[in-house]
Each structure stands twice: as C-alpha cells, then as structure tokens.
Amino acid sequence: MTQRARRSGSRFRLVGDIIAELRKVVWLTRREAIYLTILVLIVAVTAGLVLGAIDYGFSRLIDIIFVGS
Numbered sequence: 001m002t003q004r005a006r007r008s009g010s011r012f013r014l015v016g017d018i019i020a021e022l023r024k025v026v027w028l029t030r031r032e033a034i035y036l037t038i039l040v041l042i043v044a045v046t047a048g049l050v051l052g053a054i055d056y057g058f059s060r061l062i063d064i065i066f067v068g069s
Contacts, residue, residue: 028036
C-alpha cells in the first residue's frame with residue numbers, strides 16, 4: 001500500500017471515528033438548552049452591570065481625586 005492510499009484511508013477512518021463519538025454524546029433536551037441559555041444571559045447581564053457600576057465608581061473617584069469636581 002502506498003503512503004498516499006494509507007493517508008486517504010486514515011481520513012475516512014477519522015471521519016467515521018468522529019461520527020461514532022458524536023453518537024455517544026448525550027445531547028441536551030430543548031427545555032434544558034433554553035433554561036441554560038437564559039441562565040447564561042442572566043449571569044452575563046448581571047456581571048456586566050456589576051462591572052459597569054464598579055467602573056463608574058472608580059471613574060468618579062479618579063475624577064474627584066485628580067480633577068477635584
């Protein structure tokens with residue numbers, strides 16, 4: 001068997017292995033996916049608001065210290 005034929009066969013085997021592994025995956029239900037998506041959005045918005053408030057506070061503090069207003 002030539003090197004080229006061996007490589008081609010290994011590519012097909014790789015694709016077959018990938019498909020076999022994907023069949024073993026336990027996929028989320030639609031309800032779980034929606035719940036987790038909403039949870040991620042809530043956490044992201046909350047973190048954004050907290051970090052925004054901290055940034056605003058430090059900006060005001062720096063203005064007071066250096067500008068004096």
